[in-house]
Amino acid sequence: MSREEDEYWEGKILEARRGQLDTVRKAAAGWSALLTAVLGAFATVTFASGLTGMNDLPVGVRSIVRIGIAIAAIAVLLATILAGAAANAFPRKTNDLTVDAFRTAHKERATRALKRLKWSMGFGVAGAVVVVAGSFVVLFTDKAPAKPQPVIAPAGGKVYCGVPSAAPDGSLMLANVPLTGDVIVVAKCP
Amino acid sequence: MRRDIRSVSDEAWPDPAVPYDYPARTAGNEARWREAIAAALEDKTLELVATGGDTYDLTGRCPRCGHEICQSVEFDVIASMLPLESRFGMFGVRCNCVAAHAGRDGDHQGCGWGGSIPVPLYIR
Numbered sequence: 182m183s184r185e186e187d188e189y190w191e192g193k194i195l196e197a198r199r200g201q202l203d204t205v206r207k208a209a210a211g212w213s214a215l216l217t218a219v220l221g222a223f224a225t226v227t228f229a230s231g232l233t234g235m236n237d238l239p240v241g242v243r244s245i246v247r248i249g250i251a252i253a254a255i256a257v258l259l260a261t262i263l264a265g266a267a268a269n270a271f272p273r274k275t276n277d278l279t280v281d282a283f284r285t286a287h288k289e290r291a292t293r294a295l296k297r298l299k300w301s302m303g304f305g306v307a308g309a310v311v312v313v314a315g316s317f318v319v320l321f322t323d324k325a326p327a328k329p330q331p332v333i334a335p336a337g338g339k340v341y342c343g344v345p346s347a348a349p350d351g352s353l354m355l356a357n358v359p360l361t362g363d364v365i366v367v368a369k370c371p
Numbered sequence: 372m373r374r375d376i377r378s379v380s381d382e383a384w385p386d387p388a389v390p391y392d393y394p395a396r397t398a399g400n401e402a403r404w405r406e407a408i409a410a411a412l413e414d415k416t417l418e419l420v421a422t423g424g425d426t427y428d429l430t431g432r433c434p435r436c437g438h439e440i441c442q443s444v445e446f447d448v449i450a451s452m453l454p455l456e457s458r459f460g461m462f463g464v465r466c467n468c469v470a471a472h473a474g475r476d477g478d479h480q481g482c483g484w485g486g487s488i489p490v491p492l493y494i495r
Contacts, residue, residue, distance in 0.1 A: 184393050187487035191463065201449040285424035291449050299452065 202291040209267035209298045216260055216305050223312060239325040242318060249315035256308030263301035267294040333371075334364040342370035385437030391475035393483040404485040407434035408464055412492075419444065419494060429464060429492070436482040438468030444492060458494040463487050 197204070235243055275286070329344040336358040345353040345360060353360045382389055384407060394400045411417035417431035422443075430441040442465065446458050466481030475483070 184486070187463075191487070194463075197450060198445050198448055205449055281423040284426060288424045288426070288445075292447075295449055295452075 202287055202294065205291050205294040205298060206268050206270075209264050209294060209301070212298060212302060212305070213261065213264035213268055216257070216264060216301075219309070220257060235319065237324040238319065238322055242322050246315050246318055249311050249318075253308045253311040253315065256304045256311065260301045260303075260305035260308060263297045263304065267297035267301060330366050331368075331370050332364040332366050334360050335362050336360060342367070382435070384435050385432065386435070387437050387470065389436050389472065389482055391472040391479070391481075391483045394486045394488060396487060400485075401488045404434075404464075404488045405490050408485070408490045408492075410434070419492065425458075427494070429462075433466040433468055433482060433484070435484045436466060436468060436470065436472065438466070438470040438482070440466050440468050440481065442467060446494070460492060461489040462492050464490045464492075 235246055238246060270290075275282075277283075331342055331344050332355065333340060333342045334345075334355050335341075336355060339358075341355045341358060343355055345355050345364075348354045348359065394404065408417065411431060411434045412419070415431070417429060417434070419427040420430055422428050425446045425448075427444045427446070428441055429444050430439075432438065433440045444460075444462055446460050447455065448460075464485055466484050468481050470482075472482045475481075
């Protein structure tokens with residue numbers, strides 16, 4: 182390389198040294214925008230339908246999915262907060278306006294922002310993995326069998342409540358009494 | 372590293388009267404400059420003086436011309452997400468003395484060495 186070329190790249194090195202905080206903040210802002218966009222798309226396309234169908238899941242799987250949703254929500258929230266903290270400056274006061282102190286503080290802020298960005302990316306990836314895994318569970322788990330519905334029915338001068346059973350002749354019975362009149366379907370017996 | 376004897380300066384260092392010379396990036400020149408910087412750090416004619424945080428002043432005498440030089444050196448510069456070996460780095464160490472050297476134009480400082488030759492520096 183020529184001396185002019187060397188001097189050009191030395192200038193770039195100096196820019197990189199002096200712009201470390203801006204470099205990290207730009208990266209954090211980019212990451213924050215990506216996180217928001219991906220989560221927005223995912224919430225629109227998959228997550229909403231996953232939540233709607235969750236009540237159809239077997240009880241055990243439903244609990245796992247609920248825990249997954251809670252973990253993903255916390256991870257994504259932390260990722261968003263940390264990305265925001267890395268991308269933005271918090272105003273502060275100082276009485277030390279010496280070159281050394283200002284340069285050291287600049288580097289410390291850049292290093293702190295980089296740590297926050299790394300943690301944000303970690304939480305973001307963890308949240309995304311949980312969301313994707315949970316969505317696959319919701320999509321590929323068979324629906325729970327329908328729960329038998331109790332009914333209230335008058336029979337033989339009394340009122341019975343319970344889940345009807347089938348008689349040998351195919352008619353419905355409640356407490357071994359054939360159902361002949363109208364029945365009222367209830368969520369549970371009083 | 373291959374050592375190209377023909378391209379290595381035959382000058383005896385340090386010599387305050389050396390002319391201005393911007394070194395070519397040859398294996399011989401790189402080896403000579405790195406060895407000279409390492410020797411200067413060893414015998415403390417060059418020293419890394421902490422100035423706060425990751426920044427140090429490389430200060431002392433130019434191995435080539437023997438004049439006073441001072442250069443700011445920053446370790447652990449944030450350029451990527453990957454972890455690096457802390458307090459170790461490759462730097463361009465260049466003479467920036469204010470003494471006169473024959474053949475130097477008005478836009479530059481020092482005796483010209485070590486150009487863009489990368490030199491490993493670390494804090495012990």
